[in-house]
Amino acid sequence: xxxxxxxxxxxxxxxxxxxxxxxxxxxxxxxxxxxxxxxxxxxxxxxxxxxxxxxxxxxxxxxxxxxxxxxxxxxxxxxxxxxxxxxxxxxxxxxxxxxxxxxxxxxxxxxxxxxxxxxxxxxxxxxxxxxxxxxxxxxxxxxxxxxxxxxxxxxxxxxxxxxxxxxxxxxxxxxxxxxxxxxxxxxxxxxxxxxxxxxxxxxxxxxxxxxxxxxxxxxxxxxxxxxxxxxxxxxxxxxxxxxxxxxxxxxxxxxxxxxxxxxxxxxxxxxxxxxxxxxxxxxxxxxxxxxxxxxxxxxxxxxxxxxxxxxxxxxxxxxxxxxxxxxxxxxxxxxxxxxxxxxxxxxxxxxxxxxxxxxxxxxxxxxxxxxxxxxxxxxxxxxxxxxxxxxxxxxxxxxxxxxxxxxxxxxxxxxxxxxxxxxxxxx
Amino acid sequence: xxxxxxxxxxxxxxxxxxxxxxxxxxxxxxxxxxxxxxxxxxxxxxxxxxxxxxxxxxxxxxxxxxxxxxxxxxxxxxxxxxxxxxxxxxxxxxxxxxxxxxxxxxxxxxxxxxxxxxxxxxxxxxxxxxxxxxxxxxxxxxxxxxxxxxxxxxxxxxxxxxxxxxxxxxxxxxxxxxxxxxxxxxxxxxxxxxxxxxxxxxxxxxxxxxxxxxxxxxxxxxxxxxxxxxxxxxxxxxxxxxxxxxxxxxxxxxxxxxxxxxxxxxxxxxxxxxxxxxxxxxxxxxxxxxxxxxxxxxxxxxxxxxxxxxxxxxxxxxxxxxxxxxxxxxxxxxxxxxxxxxxxxxxxxxxxxxxxxxxxxxxxxxxxxxxxxxxxxxxxxxxxxxxxxxxxxxxxxxxxxxxxxxxxxxxxxxxxxxxxxxxxxxxxxxxxxxxxxxxxxxxxxxxxxxxxxxxxxxxxxxxxxxxxxxxxxxxxxxxxxxxxxxxxxxxxxxxxxxxxxxxxxxxxxxxxxx
Ligand SMILES: [Zn+2]
Numbered sequence: 024x025x026x027x028x029x030x031x032x033x034x035x036x037x038x039x040x041x042x043x044x045x046x047x048x049x050x051x052x053x054x055x056x057x058x059x060x061x062x063x064x065x066x067x068x069x070x071x072x073x074x075x076x077x078x079x080x081x082x083x084x085x086x087x088x089x090x091x092x093x094x095x096x097x098x099x100x101x102x103x104x105x106x107x108x109x110x111x112x113x114x115x116x117x118x119x120x121x122x123x124x125x126x127x128x129x130x131x132x133x134x135x136x137x138x139x140x141x142x143x144x145x146x147x148x149x150x151x152x153x154x155x156x157x158x159x160x161x162x163x164x165x166x167x168x169x170x171x172x173x174x175x176x177x178x179x180x181x182x183x184x185x186x187x188x189x190x191x192x193x194x195x196x197x198x199x200x201x202x203x204x205x206x207x208x209x210x211x212x213x214x215x216x217x218x219x220x221x222x223x224x225x226x227x228x229x230x231x232x233x234x235x236x237x238x239x240x241x242x243x244x245x246x247x248x249x250x251x252x253x254x255x256x257x258x259x260x261x262x263x264x265x266x267x268x269x270x271x272x273x274x275x276x277x278x279x280x281x282x283x284x285x286x287x288x289x290x291x292x293x294x295x296x297x298x299x300x301x302x303x304x305x306x307x308x309x310x311x312x313x314x315x316x317x318x319x320x321x322x323x324x325x326x327x328x329x330x331x332x333x334x335x336x337x338x339x340x341x342x343x344x345x346x347x348x349x350x351x352x353x354x355x356x357x358x359x360x361x362x363x364x365x366x367x368x369x370x371x372x373x374x375x376x377x378x379x380x381x382x383x384x385x386x387x388x389x390x391x392x393x394x395x396x397x398x399x400x401x402x403x404x405x406x407x408x409x410x411x412x413x414x415x416x417x418x419x420x421x422x423x424x425x426x427x428x429x430x431x432x433x434x435x436x437x438x439x440x441x442x443x444x445x446x447x448x449x450x
Numbered sequence: 451x452x453x454x455x456x457x458x459x460x461x462x463x464x465x466x467x468x469x470x471x472x473x474x475x476x477x478x479x480x481x482x483x484x485x486x487x488x489x490x491x492x493x494x495x496x497x498x499x500x501x502x503x504x505x506x507x508x509x510x511x512x513x514x515x516x517x518x519x520x521x522x523x524x525x526x527x528x529x530x531x532x533x534x535x536x537x538x539x540x541x542x543x544x545x546x547x548x549x550x551x552x553x554x555x556x557x558x559x560x561x562x563x564x565x566x567x568x569x570x571x572x573x574x575x576x577x578x579x580x581x582x583x584x585x586x587x588x589x590x591x592x593x594x595x596x597x598x599x600x601x602x603x604x605x606x607x608x609x610x611x612x613x614x615x616x617x618x619x620x621x622x623x624x625x626x627x628x629x630x631x632x633x634x635x636x637x638x639x640x641x642x643x644x645x646x647x648x649x650x651x652x653x654x655x656x657x658x659x660x661x662x663x664x665x666x667x668x669x670x671x672x673x674x675x676x677x678x679x680x681x682x683x684x685x686x687x688x689x690x691x692x693x694x695x696x697x698x699x700x701x702x703x704x705x706x707x708x709x710x711x712x713x714x715x716x717x718x719x720x721x722x723x724x725x726x727x728x729x730x731x732x733x734x735x736x737x738x739x740x741x742x743x744x745x746x747x748x749x750x751x752x753x754x755x756x757x758x759x760x761x762x763x764x765x766x767x768x769x770x771x772x773x774x775x776x777x778x779x780x781x782x783x784x785x786x787x788x789x790x791x792x793x794x795x796x797x798x799x800x801x802x803x804x805x806x807x808x809x810x811x812x813x814x815x816x817x818x819x820x821x822x823x824x825x826x827x828x829x830x831x832x833x834x835x836x837x838x839x840x841x842x843x844x845x846x847x848x849x850x851x852x853x854x855x856x857x858x859x860x861x862x863x864x865x866x867x868x869x870x871x872x873x874x875x876x877x878x879x880x881x882x883x884x885x886x887x888x889x890x891x892x893x894x895x896x897x898x899x900x901x902x903x904x905x906x907x908x909x910x911x912x913x914x915x916x917x918x919x920x921x922x923x924x925x926x927x928x929x930x931x932x933x934x935x936x937x938x939x940x941x942x943x944x945x946x947x948x949x950x951x952x953x954x955x956x957x958x959x960x961x962x963x964x
Contacts, residue, residue: 228763304929327957336943
């Protein structure tokens, strides 16, 4: 098993992880077990299974002592919170609660964004568990863990540098969980198709032929608000004054078109893009994730291969299947990234190619390159001063910018912690 | 149509707290949750995990029945028991820690065993909405199941869309007829709701084939061709791109179904509980009977129209008038069903508020998706004379099936009943336990007239775990079980019928009717 790491003495982590509701939030937490010897009589219920080998065990699993560290990125540990905890860091509350409830476990909270931590931080863990609420954040973590892999001469990941990623998510009564043995199994980037793009309404419908209450709310949100700018700022979905304004204007627009059904709840849902959630589905998906961490950590059983969906609306339905690794994957593929493009294409066409659904699905890429040994910024949208300077480049063709066939472009995007290099191939 | 003025936009604390789940099952479902009372027998890890997922979304109340004292082993695997609780009542501690999760939920406990309760106060279980029994030996489970079996059946409702096109109600026909496809500009033409296009095409189809409805593929293809021919053409005679026509063509397969009553609903309407009402009939069956009378009377053989439409490319005013047509007809239908239900209540000598107009509205809206799931009593399942031997035997022949897990778990139950210990609990007896479990499983199968399953590695695996409860597996099953309870309580979504097997090794699962 190329991904295998020496792990044991991790009962606590596997155990406590199972108590997390995998939901959205903006905190990050580290759960780690204590390195010190275990308390006298713990976990006899699990010891049987772990000490005896069985027909479904991982072959030759290494039972050397070690410690399990796992990161739970952006989790909301819903049931660990009480009313008087409102306003406190979720990571801290959850960590305190677990440390108090389960003797011998040491949970360290980190109240920050996952992107605030560097490679050295993530390198110290044995398993990373994600309950992230957005696809870009997942892609970022996926990119981070893959960047930590070191390969030997045979192009095989070196044991210990490949940290498995366990990922789960829910929407209403549906959920999914997956195990990514980094460098070996299909990664998030290989399977972007599993995460459908968000539902959007065509602009012309919103502007000209609204039919649904949602169309009216979208109109106020994306057209009327920027035009009238009632509070001289961007929409804050948590500000009741903002929501009230949008509510009022949406009702006006709806009644103008004879559309019913705009209420405050719907306004809130559309503006904040609220995804329905229930405790039971979260509990089940969190449990699957925890169980997979337990398997990875102890070798007691082979891990999930590699993706399972759960649907609780008609009976209970689960389906597990293996995804296929893409050889040309930008993150886990071991090939140079080739970008096929016409010689006379403009820079903006190249950027939109990077953002396309069937391509790299980037959000806001920044591009630099090297022309005749000189570093050159092609376009960067995220820094306003540079954006202004480089904006004219968008309308120039690649040749006008001095780019030749085979030139390498370095691309940075929020969907990945590392910049990626693309080699131009003129067609 | 006037839109209602903005209601007081700030939501109550309660709505805010449960916002994300109310978006799933609505205020209607939430208020049912508020009113329900759930009973849990035995506060094991699985039991408390189930209650966790019920207390968080805000059930009204729960009661834990558990005569056990908390042991060291309980504390290790259960998040809702702490180290100070060893030696104290398991029911009491779990109740206390579970109530911490949600101050809206009332919790209560009885530290007696089910056997004692059934003997001393047999009516104890009568007032619960749902009862969960965890880790009960067969000898206790059977009387409890018999007691609860006599109490009635939950109903489950799901949602889906369908459109009634083959038998249009008058307002729809009028609307369709008012639209003259030939006299329109492209902009108008490309904004006709596809429902209207489909209706037009169907009218044309009926003209060509009087009295028939396109069901076969060739017939549907003809309908699609009619739609294509209706498209506007450019000066070269090539059809123009019109998104609404594409929608209509795509919808031919899904929505040109004859508007007959789905068989699941017909079965319910012909159910003896629906036909033979008594003053003890519950509101569900009375409403069902009102529905039946509507179908046989004003409904003209059809269920009430639903008042909703999916979104489709259309110009605003046309979409709205179409929606209004559906909505108004649905309103009239609801009123008829409600009037009939009220008559029935009078005949049965029941108070008129037994069934409200709101209930009927909700009911009629989902009348296409009514399901009654009856399940089977545990007694029938385990008795070799009534057991579903055929299903068990045929599943056991399939190498991929999870049925062996079911059979082995039944074997483990019996092992426990005979030896008062789970197989594999002690290292010394591991090998003998494997042999013993194997023989119990084979005996069990022989009683059902099935030959051995030959899954020795699975039997080995079960013994290896020595009856230990892996927390994560309990948490998974707990989440599923809690949601099944919520389905009963809210009468929404379809529950499992009736045995769900989950294999945590591969994350595969199956459902068997046993
Ligand atoms: Zn990949």
